Amino acid sequence: MAEPASALQLLTPEGALNTEDASAAEYLPLVEELGDDLLKAFYRDMVIIRRFDVEAANLQRQGEMGLWVPSMGQEAAQVGSGHAARPQDHIFPAYREHSIGMIRGLDVLDIIRMLRGVTHGGWNPVETGNFHLYTLVIGSQTLHATGYAQGIVLDGLSGTGDPDVDQAVIVYFGDGATSQGDVSEALTFAASWQTPQVFFLENNHWAISVPVTTQSRTPLYLRGGGFGVPSIQVDGNDVLASYLVSRRMLDEARSGKGPQLIEALTYRIGAHTSSDDPTKYRAAEELEDWGARDPITRYETWLRSRGEGEAFFSDVAAEAEDFAADIRRRTLALAPPPAESMFAHVYAEQHPEMDAQRAWLADYEASLEAGA
Incomplete structure (x- = not known):
């Protein structure tokens, strides 16, 4: 299954820089400017959040939660864009952006607490780097984000020219949410108000059991243009593309250039939630094909080609195991809140x-x- 020609890709599934695509040429020099600490953070965050995801799914199966929402396969889209946001930006997630919450300082045990039913909401965004609450009502977070971005406009906190003052909003939603009227309404108001926000569409190809080909007869990123919102389609399994495109579009939004839209082509490796059985509607061949494009594997290959040693990868693997063990220990110790x-x-x-x-x-x- 080939990627659509329109999708910007900086890192191929084989783990090499994409020097064959003219559209990638303007971004490739920026890759070389990224520091080692950030490049390592991309890998660390993807590995740790996947290990957390697996542990949380196991805990749900063992009766410790009523529901789990996996993010496996979508790590690059989330980690790259999550690191692109500045501290003053506001993030409005859907309900599987676990890695972005972690990047913003959320204790991901709070996600488990919410799905276990021992909290009355989840967390305070003021205390979690402006990472707002999960929204299970499909697509409604796009309206929340747009309303907040309108407030930024009214408060004069964008387009000032001061990078330490200017704010932006980034909102995450899936391909299934694009069939909801809320998303169209949010795009309408965002375009009218020229809000400082990025619509980040994680196209994981399945809205529960309905494929994206049934949801839309055209690439989803083209919808942005119909509202007057500049849009781009990227390879969502390429953490470098996710980061650099998100950084550029967030910068443009903050500077007063209005809303932007990114469609990140990725794939939901696991089930929609723990209550779903994707084997009932998804072909094994499709899963195998997308598994070969795993975002962590391709990025590890590239890091190794740059000379990253085995010690780094071993340390991250050990850290991920410790992280998962700590999550399990603290989950089992959770108690119901006082009535x-x-x-x-x-x-x-x-x-x-x-x-x-x-x-x-x-x-x-x-x-x-x-x-x-």
């Missing part, structure tokens, strides 16, 4: 209705203890 916590943060200020309900619950629990 009265459900009354906190319902209103910004103390509210008599909440006080009454809290008192009723306390009396009810006391009656049960007395009856015992």
Whole structure:
């Protein structure tokens, strides 16, 4: 299965720089400018989050969570774009952007806590590098992101020329979400307001059991142009392309050039969620074909070709195992929250209705203890 000719690719599936594609020529010199620390961080983050993903899926199967949402296969699209955002930017995820949360400082145990049902929301974006909450309502996060980006415009926090002040928003959504009206509405308002945001479309080729070829008869990135939003299609399994294109488009959004759209062609190696069985609708040959384009394998091959030694890869593998073991230990130690916590943060200020309900619950629990 060949990549569409329109998809920008800097790193081939074989792990070599793509010097044959004229569209890649302007980006290849930028690759050489990336520091070793960042290049190593790309690999480390992809490996660790995949190991976390596997461990979390195992924990779900063992009854520790009601649901798990895997991200296996989509690491390059997420890690590359996640590193492209600046600290002042705001990230609006869908529900499988685990690596981006980790990059922004989220303790990924909070994702498990949410799916285990021991938290009332997940996390505070102020404390997690402006990484906003997961959104299970398909596509609605694009409207949340656009509304926030409108606020940035009204506050004059984009297009100032000061890179330490200018802000942008990046919102993640899948190919299935493009069939939702919310996404079209978000693109409409973003174009009208010229909001400082990037729409990052992770085209993983399957909206649960419906293939993208059924969802759209044309490449999805072309939809952006219909709204007046500059768009590009990239190889989503190429972490270098994901990073450099995202960095450029976020810079343009911050500078006042309006919204941008990136379609990252990737593949959902695992199930849509732990409640899904993709073998019922997906051909084994397709999975094998995309498995050969694994984003971590190709990037490791390239790093080795640059002279990266075995010690680095061994250290990352050991770190990933330690990370997974720590997640398992802390997951098994999770306890349900106190029942009265459900009354906190319902209103910004103390509210008599909440006080009454809290008192009723306390009396009810006391009656049960007395009856015992």
